[in-house]
Structure formats: C-alpha cells, structure tokens
Amino acid sequence: MLEFVNFYLIPGLVLGAIYAIAAAGLSLVYGVMRFANFAHGDLMTWGAYAALVAVTGLGISPWAALPVAVAATVPVAWAVDAAFYARLRRAAPAVLLISSFGAALMMRAVVYFVFGPTPWTYARGVTPPLMLGAVRIQQRHLLILAGAALAALALHLLLARTRAGRAMRAMADEPDLARVTGVPVRGVIRLTWAVAAALAAIAGVFLAIDTELTPLLGFHVLLAAFAAAILGGIGRPWGAALGGLVLGLAEELATYPFIAGAPLLEPAYKTGVAFAVLVLALIFRPRGLFGGIG
Amino acid sequence: MSLLEVRGAVGGYGEADILHGADLTVAAGQVVVVIGPNGAGKSTLLKAVAGLVPLRAGRVVFDGSDITNRPAEELVGRGLAYVPQERNVFPSLTVEENLAMGAFVRPSATAAGLERVYALLPDLLPRRRVPAGSLSGGQRQMLAIGRALMLEPRLVMLDEPTAGLSPRFCAMIFGKIREIAASGAAVLMVEQNARPALAVADRGVVLAMGRNRAEDTGAALLANPEIGRLFLGG
Numbered sequence: 001m002l003e004f005v006n007f008y009l010i011p012g013l014v015l016g017a018i019y020a021i022a023a024a025g026l027s028l029v030y031g032v033m034r035f036a037n038f039a040h041g042d043l044m045t046w047g048a049y050a051a052l053v054a055v056t057g058l059g060i061s062p063w064a065a066l067p068v069a070v071a072a073t074v075p076v077a078w079a080v081d082a083a084f085y086a087r088l089r090r091a092a093p094a095v096l097l098i099s100s101f102g103a104a105l106m107m108r109a110v111v112y113f114v115f116g117p118t119p120w121t122y123a124r125g126v127t128p129p130l131m132l133g134a135v136r137i138q139q140r141h142l143l144i145l146a147g148a149a150l151a152a153l154a155l156h157l158l159l160a161r162t163r164a165g166r167a168m169r170a171m172a173d174e175p176d177l178a179r180v181t182g183v184p185v186r187g188v189i190r191l192t193w194a195v196a197a198a199l200a201a202i203a204g205v206f207l208a209i210d211t212e213l214t215p216l217l218g219f220h221v222l223l224a225a226f227a228a229a230i231l232g233g234i235g236r237p238w239g240a241a242l243g244g245l246v247l248g249l250a251e252e253l254a255t256y257p258f259i260a261g262a263p264l265l266e267p268a269y270k271t272g273v274a275f276a277v278l279v280l281a282l283i284f285r286p287r288g289l290f291g292g293i294g
Numbered sequence: 295m296s297l298l299e300v301r302g303a304v305g306g307y308g309e310a311d312i313l314h315g316a317d318l319t320v321a322a323g324q325v326v327v328v329i330g331p332n333g334a335g336k337s338t339l340l341k342a343v344a345g346l347v348p349l350r351a352g353r354v355v356f357d358g359s360d361i362t363n364r365p366a367e368e369l370v371g372r373g374l375a376y377v378p379q380e381r382n383v384f385p386s387l388t389v390e391e392n393l394a395m396g397a398f399v400r401p402s403a404t405a406a407g408l409e410r411v412y413a414l415l416p417d418l419l420p421r422r423r424v425p426a427g428s429l430s431g432g433q434r435q436m437l438a439i440g441r442a443l444m445l446e447p448r449l450v451m452l453d454e455p456t457a458g459l460s461p462r463f464c465a466m467i468f469g470k471i472r473e474i475a476a477s478g479a480a481v482l483m484v485e486q487n488a489r490p491a492l493a494v495a496d497r498g499v500v501l502a503m504g505r506n507r508a509e510d511t512g513a514a515l516l517a518n519p520e521i522g523r524l525f526l527g528g
Contacts, residue, residue: 163398166387166391166394166398170395170398173386176346176366177381177384178384178395179346180366180370180375180376181395181441182367182368182370182371
C-alpha cells in the first residue's frame with residue numbers, strides 16, 4: 001500500500017497537477033478564441049528557460065524564479081498574437097492551427113539557438129525526501145502540488161469572482177453577444193493570453209523542476225494537455241484541470257502491479273495511456289466530461 | 295427629432311448585399327415593428343444598426359451621432375441595447391451573471407438594474423443562481439430582454455422575440471414590450487408573428503428584398519387589405 005502511495009499515487013498526482021495547469025491555459029485560449037494553440041507547449045518551454053536564466057544569473061531557486069518565468073512568457077504570447085494570430089482571427093480554424101505550429105517552431109528555434117540541445121537542470125545534487133509518517137514525498141513534489149493548487153484557485157477566483165473573468169466566460173459562451181454587451185474584445189483577448197501564458201510558464205517551470213530542461217520540454221506534454229482539455233470539455237478550464245489530474249494519475253497508475261505482481265502496463269508505454277483515454281473520450285463522450293463548447 | 299435614423303442602408307455578409315437601401319426611423323418612446331417575408335433583410339437591418347453587420351453605403355444616426363459601422367461593443371454605452379434572435383444568453387453564466395453582463399460597461403449601475411429588471415420580470419428572481427443554459431426558451435427570452443434593460447437603454451432592439459415560443463409566452467412578451475415603452479424606452483423589433491406585433495406597435499415598416507415596401511401606423515397596416523394579403527397571410 002505504501003509503495004502504491006509513494007511510487008505511483010504521488011508521482012501520478014504531481015504529473016496530473018502539471019498537466020492540469022498546462023491544460024487549463026490551453027482550454028482557456030480555446031474557449032475565448034476558438035483556437036487550438038499548438039504553441040502552448042513551447043510557451044511552457046520558454047517559461048522554464050526564462051526561470052533558468054534567473055536561477056543561474058541571480059542564484060535564486062526556481063520557485064523564486066516563477067515570477068520571472070511568467071513575466072518573460074506573457075510578452076511573448078502577446079507578441080506572437082499581435083504578429084500572427086490577430087491577423088488571422090477571421091481565417092479558417094485550420095489556418096490558425098498551422099500558424100500556431102509555425103509560432104511553436106520559431107520559439108523552439110530561439111531556445112535551441114540560445115541554450116543548445118543538451119539538457120539543463122535548475123539544481124544539482126539530491127534533496128532528501130520528507131517523511132510524513134510512512135509516506136515519503138519529495139519536497140519538490142509537495143511544492144508542485146501546492147503551487148498547482150494555488151494556481152487553480154487563482155484561476156477560479158479570476159473567472160468566477162471578477163468582472164474580467166466574467167467577460168472571459170461570456171466571450172467563451174457567445175462572442176457576438178459579449179460584444180453587444182460592451183465587452184472590449186481586444187482587452188479580453190490580451191488578458192486571456194496573459195493568463196494562459198502565465199499558466200504555461202508555471203507548468204513549464206514545474207515540469208522542469210521535476211525532470212530537466214530540454215527544448216522539447218513543453219512540446220512533449222502538449223498532446224497530453226490537449227487530451228486533458230478535450231477530456232474535461234474543451235474551452236472549460238476547470239474541466240481541463242480535472243482532466244489533467246485524471247490523465248496524470250491514469251498514466252502513473254497504469255504501471256502499478258495491480259494483478260499478479262507484474263506492472264499492468266510496462267512503464268515505457270505509459271504515455272500511451274493519455275491517448276487511449278483521449279480516443280475513448282472522443283468516441284463515447286466527444287464533448288468531454290463537462291460539455292465542451294464550439 | 296427621431297432617436298434612430300437609418301438612411302439608404304446597403305450591406306450584408308461578405309460579398310452578397312442583403313440590404314438594398316433600407317430606411318428606418320424610430321422616435322423616442324415609440325414601438326416600431328419591422329415585418330416582411332423571409333430573407334427580406336429584417337434581421338440584417340437590426341444587426342447593421344447593432345454594429346454586427348457592416349454597411350457598404352448609407353447612414354445610421356442614433357441620438358444625433360453617426361454610428362454607421364461603429365464597433366458593436368461601444369453602442370451599449372450610448373443607450374442602444376440589442377437582443378439577437380438566437381444565442382441571446384450566456385448559457386454557462388447564471389441568470390444573475392447574465393443580467394450583470396447587461397451592465398458590463400457601467401458596473402456601478404448593476405444593483406439598481408437588477409432591482410428594476412426583477413421588478414419587471416419577477417420570474418427571473420427565483421432562478422437567479424441557475425445557469426442560463428438550463429432555462430426554457432421563453433425564460434431565456436425574458437432573460438435576454440432583462441439583460442438588455444439593465445442600463446435603462448433609450449432604444450431596445452429585439453430580433454424575433456417570440457420565435458418558437460408558446461402563445462402564453464408570446465402574449466407575455468408583447469405585454470412586456472408595452473411596459474418597456476411605457477417606461478420611456480423606444481423598442482424596435484423584427485417579427486414574423488406580424489399581427490400581434492403590429493397590434494402593440496406605434497409604427498410598422500414592411501421590408502422586402504432589402505427595401506422598404508410600406509410604412510404606416512401599426513393599426514393602418516393591419517387594416518390595409520393589400521398588406522394583409524401579401525405580408526400577413528390573408
């Protein structure tokens with residue numbers, strides 16, 4: 001039982017929390033702009049490397065570098081939107097989608113150019129895990145879980161309690177009606193990019209803390225984030241966050257030896273779980289668990 | 295002076311024009327109904343006034359200012375509220391959040407607006423915490439009208455407010471329209487349900503092929519045998 005908690009449940013929750021934060025941003029952009037942004041993973045990467053600059057340059061911890069990561073990623077999202085997406089706002093969805101592939105490759109090229117293809121880490125050495133009774137948890141895992149919970153709470157408060165959040169939800173529901181009620185469309189789009197980029201940067205830093213930095217860091221979880229967003233009902237950030245948690249848990253728990261001492265699924269195949277869940281969701285609940293939009 | 299003046303409106307979606315020189319005048323406090331066959335351009339005319347469909351030619355003047363092709367989001371602040379025929383509520387927002395959206399540009403007016411709208415449309419009050427997506431068609435229409443009234447607009451534009459509703463709701467909505475007009479706001483509506491609409495209207499405009507075909511008081515249009523034969527189904 002302890003082995004299950006320490007080696008499967010906690011890593012599953014941590015992975016799920018990272019997926020959740022990534023997917024919430026993805027889903028928010030889709031909801032407000034009806035746009036599947038394939039550059040979201042590279043925004044995560046961008047945020048993670050921005051934190052690396054602060055960690056190595058200022059000698060601070062990656063946790064303290066989170067604001068730097070956010071501050072460096074939001075303007076990139078705004079610039080990419082102004083340079084490419086804003087001009088294509090009325091184009092066919094496929095055109096926007098392909099343009100986001102292009103934006104992703106450009107961002108990734110900058111990362112390759114500056115930092116090279118070799119992996120980086122924020123910190124060397126090993127921090128001993130915390131023991132909560134018999135439950136063993138890595139300090140970083142505890143912080144990632146707490147940070148993800150805080151980010152989710154902040155997103156919830158923004159969407160549910162503020163006028164700006166209500167405008168974002170209104171745009172996601174009915175864009176034309178939102179305009180008629182006086183919602184400043186451009187302002188809401190800018191805010192949406194800021195929130196999505198901040199969430200991407202946080203998810204990127206968390207992922208890099210848990211693993212290592214590579215130029216493909218965010219891209220590798222992009223499809224899982226999409227799967228989570230679709231599972232939760234695309235355009236519904238809360239659904240996406242829950243979908244992320246479910247997928248992260250499913251990936252890790254799929255390798256637990258539930259039957260006869262052998263892993264249910266060899267760990268090498270575990271990333272396939274997210275896509276199996278995605279395919280099942282698309283077949284049996286195409287609008288997601290919470291009824292997506294668009 | 296008239297509150298809304300549309301002169302020679304030409305425009306539509308993309309390449310194809312739907313309006314071919316339509317005119318419209320609404321005086322303050324008046325109820326004006328636009329009727330006509332399907333495809334006449336009635337809804338397009340409302341959308342053009344609301345800033346949702348661009349005009350290639352013609353002018354729209356509201357309350358003395360030229361609002362031709364102004365962005366939709368700036369009109370509500372000028373006192374012009376628009377209720378589309380479909381997709382006229384935010385389904386994932388609660389009833390009260392939908393109403394609050396009606397006062398989005400002037401949040402300080404939200405509390406007073408809610409009080410006034412709940413007084414006019416008391417059925418909404420017990421459902422205020424319910425998502426608008428779970429309301430019936432008639433309740434949604436009431437909510438959409440309530441949302442439009444939040445900032446005490448000078449002109450409320452309603453696109454087919456009784457489409458698809460039961461006779462009971464239709465009668466209720468036409469009754470509410472008279473109440474809105476009595477409170478001082480002008481109402482401009484497009485209606486397929488032409489006879490009861492003309493009965494509550496001060497003036498009626500008959501639109502066909504994107505042009506004005508006739509214009510008179512509601513009562514006179516109802517009494518006109520040719521209008522009756524051509525546009526009111528005998």
